[in-house]
Amino acid sequence: MKMYSTGDAGAFDALYERHRGALYRFMLRQTGVAAVAEELYQDVWTGIIRRRETYTPTARFTTYLFQVARNRLTDHYRKDKGRSLQMQGYDDDEHAAASSQQPDQQAEVQDQYQRLLCYLKTLPEEQREAFLLRHDGGLSIDEIAGATGVNHETAKSRLRYAMNKLRTAMDRDEQ
Amino acid sequence: MTADKDRLSNDDISTLYQRGSDELPPAHLDDAIRAAARREVCSTAKSLSPFAGNWKVPLSLAALLVISSSLVILIETQQQGITTGEDIVLDNNRSINEDRVVPGKPRAADPLPAETRQDSQEREGASRQQFTEGARPAVPASKPVAKMKRREDVDRGSLDLTGIRGLTAADTAAEPGADRADTLVRSRPTTDSSVSIDKDTVMNFASTPPAIPASASQDAVADVEQYAFDTPEQWLKAIDELLKQKNTRQAKNSLEAFTRKYPQYQLTARYRRILASQ
Numbered sequence: 001m002k003m004y005s006t007g008d009a010g011a012f013d014a015l016y017e018r019h020r021g022a023l024y025r026f027m028l029r030q031t032g033v034a035a036v037a038e039e040l041y042q043d044v045w046t047g048i049i050r051r052r053e054t055y056t057p058t059a060r061f062t063t064y065l066f067q068v069a070r071n072r073l074t075d076h077y078r079k080d081k082g083r084s085l086q087m088q089g090y091d092d093d094e095h096a097a098a099s100s101q102q103p104d105q106q107a108e109v110q111d112q113y114q115r116l117l118c119y120l121k122t123l124p125e126e127q128r129e130a131f132l133l134r135h136d137g138g139l140s141i142d143e144i145a146g147a148t149g150v151n152h153e154t155a156k157s158r159l160r161y162a163m164n165k166l167r168t169a170m171d172r173d174e175q
Numbered sequence: 176m177t178a179d180k181d182r183l184s185n186d187d188i189s190t191l192y193q194r195g196s197d198e199l200p201p202a203h204l205d206d207a208i209r210a211a212a213r214r215e216v217c218s219t220a221k222s223l224s225p226f227a228g229n230w231k232v233p234l235s236l237a238a239l240l241v242i243s244s245s246l247v248i249l250i251e252t253q254q255q256g257i258t259t260g261e262d263i264v265l266d267n268n269r270s271i272n273e274d275r276v277v278p279g280k281p282r283a284a285d286p287l288p289a290e291t292r293q294d295s296q297e298r299e300g301a302s303r304q305q306f307t308e309g310a311r312p313a314v315p316a317s318k319p320v321a322k323m324k325r326r327e328d329v330d331r332g333s334l335d336l337t338g339i340r341g342l343t344a345a346d347t348a349a350e351p352g353a354d355r356a357d358t359l360v361r362s363r364p365t366t367d368s369s370v371s372i373d374k375d376t377v378m379n380f381a382s383t384p385p386a387i388p389a390s391a392s393q394d395a396v397a398d399v400e401q402y403a404f405d406t407p408e409q410w411l412k413a414i415d416e417l418l419k420q421k422n423t424r425q426a427k428n429s430l431e432a433f434t435r436k437y438p439q440y441q442l443t444a445r446y447r448r449i450l451a452s453q
Contacts, residue, residue: 004212012212016205024200038204045208049215113195116188135192163185170183170191 001061005052016045019065026066026136030073030129032121040076044069059146066137067147070129112170119169127162134159407437411446418449427452 003011023044027037047068048055055064120128126148133139133147145155183191404410410433417426430450434442442450 004216007216009213009216012216013209016209016212020205021196021199025196025198028198038200041200042204042208046211049208049212052215109191109194112191116191116195120192135189136196163188166188167183167185170188 001052001055001057001064005055012049015061019062022062022136022138023065023069026069026132027073029117029120029132029136031076036076040069040072044072047072060143062137063139063143063147066133066139070133070147115173116166116170119166122169123162123165127158127165130155130158131162131166407433407440410436414446423449423452 001011001015004015024037024041027041027044028034031037031040044065048065057064120131123131129148130144133144137143139147141156141159142152144159145152148155150158404413410429414426414429414433417423417429427449430442430446434440434450
């Protein structure tokens, strides 16, 4: 990022390539709608490009990136609170249709993944955020705490709750 | 037990999530973001360039640079030209003298404008004052025999005094800061018993017109006087001073040196009488 801020356009390409998937998935999971996720995703990168000269590397760039993304999501929720709730809930029909279309083992994994995503949507926002920051962003507990503005124990507890709920839901499905 | 085994662990959940997470942003979004990044860098590069799109400012700066350089070079040349200017003044004096030597001959064209000559003379006067008022240059003792070739040598302090009678290299290699006059006064007596330069003589030598010691040999007087005056007129003025002081012998010696230096100079009857006197 420092190289990009000094005018190295190639440095941005490398940076973008490294983080594009993780950030996009984070936005997609958080919003639940691809179009909104794309819009917010673009906003996040545009903001980072514009603020590159004021960027001071106090932490990992990943932490900074997801902090910006989280702030953008917060703004989005604030403006459009009703719509953000549409991600919640689990569409059994959709899940069933996806399951029936994949007969082999790979299809079973895909089915499990789709169910996981559906349960992820049902998590409280803070817990889902902690889970996504951990698994998409690769942030540590401390980094999650820093990005979400809570202390270490709170972040750790949110992540633990999220994992427990997902595991319980998946186990229940298996039975 | 079987139920416990079949239960998913946290790692299973993580693995399942990571394995399935392969969604990527659409290509058009990637292109748009990358293009925006490049645009921003280009615009920054343009804004960082202080003279972007404005050729007048760099042109003005370049002109300023050229003028400054020229001024510096000119000043340096003028400073070096102090010496050159003295030479020109001396040459002018010489040509003036030549004009006087041959009456009726039209005076040669002055190679320098009057202002330049005046400036050179002022600088010469200033450098002479510097020498007499406190410049105490170290005197090198490199050459075994030397004469006072030019006034500039005196002014610069690069004069080798070992050629002056009664002085040796050890005397002239005085410690830095030693008074030039003191150095001369401390000269050891040599086999030439006729030479005896006292401090007053040296101090007078430094100022104009000098008082020439009566006991100095004719050659020594000639050596001193020959280079102590810039013009014959100054020299004659000094001789007049000697005559006023009733120092006829010394005046005569000086006049003889003068005639050796300027053999074709038309002396007045008064000076010719002195020269003819016993």
